[in-house]
Amino acid sequence: MANQLSRLDQIFSALADPTRRAIVMRLCAGEASVGELADPFEMALPSFMKHIHVLETSGLVQSEKSGRVRTCRLSPDALVGAEDWFQQQRATWEARLDRFEAYVMKLKKEKEGATAKRPSRTSKRKGAK
Amino acid sequence: MANQLSRLDQIFSALADPTRRAIVMRLCAGEASVGELADPFEMALPSFMKHIHVLETSGLVQSEKSGRVRTCRLSPDALVGAEDWFQQQRATWEARLDRFEAYVMKLKKEKEGATAKRPSRTSKRKGAK
DNA sequence: AAATTAGTTAGCCGAAGGGCTAATAATTAT
DNA sequence: ATAATTATTAGCCCTTCGGCTAACTAATTT
Numbered sequence: 001m002a003n004q005l006s007r008l009d010q011i012f013s014a015l016a017d018p019t020r021r022a023i024v025m026r027l028c029a030g031e032a033s034v035g036e037l038a039d040p041f042e043m044a045l046p047s048f049m050k051h052i053h054v055l056e057t058s059g060l061v062q063s064e065k066s067g068r069v070r071t072c073r074l075s076p077d078a079l080v081g082a083e084d085w086f087q088q089q090r091a092t093w094e095a096r097l098d099r100f101e102a103y104v105m106k107l108k109k110e111k112e113g114a115t116a117k118r119p120s121r122t123s124k125r126k127g128a129k
Numbered sequence: 130m131a132n133q134l135s136r137l138d139q140i141f142s143a144l145a146d147p148t149r150r151a152i153v154m155r156l157c158a159g160e161a162s163v164g165e166l167a168d169p170f171e172m173a174l175p176s177f178m179k180h181i182h183v184l185e186t187s188g189l190v191q192s193e194k195s196g197r198v199r200t201c202r203l204s205p206d207a208l209v210g211a212e213d214w215f216q217q218q219r220a221t222w223e224a225r226l227d228r229f230e231a232y233v234m235k236l237k238k239e240k241e242g243a244t245a246k247r248p249s250r251t252s253k254r255k256g257a258k
Numbered sequence: 259a260a261a262t263t264a265g266t267t268a269g270c271c272g273a274a275g276g277g278c279t280a281a282t283a284a285t286t287a288t
Numbered sequence: 289a290t291a292a293t294t295a296t297t298a299g300c301c302c303t304t305c306g307g308c309t310a311a312c313t314a315a316t317t318t
Contacts, residue, residue: 009145016142017276018135021214027315028221035294046278054275068294069286076222083215085150086208092157093205146306164264174265176307183305197264197315 007059011082014058019043020051024060024074031073034063136188138212143187148172149180153189153203160202163192 005013014020023037038048052072055061059078063070152166167177183202184190188207188226192199197231 006147008150009147012141012150013145013275016138016145018138019276021137021141025218025221029225030219030295031289033166043276044278045295046279046297048232050276059225068283070295074222076219079222083212083219086212086215089154089157089208090205092154092211093203127213142305148306162264172306173308175267175309178266179306180272197313200266 007078008082008085010058011060011078014054014060015082017051017054019048020055022078023051023055023072027061027074032073033069033071035069046075076121136207137211137214139187140189140207143189144211145184146180146183148177149184152180152184152201153208156190156201156203160200162198162200164198166201 019041022040026032026037034045034049034052035053038045039050052061052063055072056063059075061072062075064071065071078127144153148170151169155161155166163178163181166181167174170177181190181192185192186241188199188204191204192201194200
């Protein structure tokens with residue numbers, strides 16, 4: 001019956017924990033064994049393993065065991081999936097701002113320049129077209 | 130003693146819940162009252178209010194009450210903060226890929242073209258410079 | 259003034275989260 | 289063969305999460 005979580009649920013809740021974010025950051029720099037990953041943390045191994053497991057379940061991390069050592073690597077696609085969510089939201093947000101701006105313009109025209117000009121910072125961000 | 134969560138912790142765990150993501154998405158299209166926001170959800174109001182509260186605590190949403198109605202709006206800066214985290218990770222990841230590619234090139238040169246050419250998809254994404 | 263609407267507070271409940279220890283495998287080193 | 293290393297399983301514990309109901313406050317409507 002396991003109430004299936006959406007992929008985004010899993011990814012975001014995986015990233016909600018600082019230990020796990022640190023692991024992801026570490027893995028961005030290249031693959032590593034469980035032991036290597038665990039080293040910087042003052043935490044019992046089994047606790048740490050749970051984090052690894054959460055990351056794997058979310059699809060953010062993949063791992064494979066050879067001999068007695070398990071090597072973990074980042075699966076960038078999952079990260080990208082979450083990043084896309086933000087871009088999607090930003091797109092909606094910016095479209096709305098544009099509409100709002102157009103609306104203000106219309107008002108302005110109708111009132112023929114009686115309104116004061118506010119800062120109007122139209123979110124000039126890197127990605128912004 | 131409240132174990133202070135980092136801002137990112139709060140934002141990601143806020144976004145880990147589908148109800149809250151839906152609220153954020155809705156608010157990207159413009160502000161709304163608590164009642165309007167709650168309408169699409171089959172959930173008792175107090176439960177819903179908890180979600181609003183989580184979103185406010187995380188900084189993703191702001192609200193103000195006038196008369197008996199509370200109006201909520203998105204605070205885009207918080208969203209952007211989380212988005213930046215991904216871009217940061219991607220930057221590290223891509224830098225690493227570049228280094229790796231350079232390393233492979235070097236090997237190739239040393240071996241004088243004995244290695245097979247693999248696909249080598251250098252993550253050609255929108256933002257990628 | 260009475261009734262409705264819109265939120266809010268308090269408190270209960272079961273499930274999930276994040277930590278621990280102890281015990282067990284399974285590989286590799288001596 | 290023994291010992292050391294590396295990971296894994298099982299299970300306990302307490303806190304947080306996400307839902308609920310019931311009761312209450314404050315603003316509008318009628």
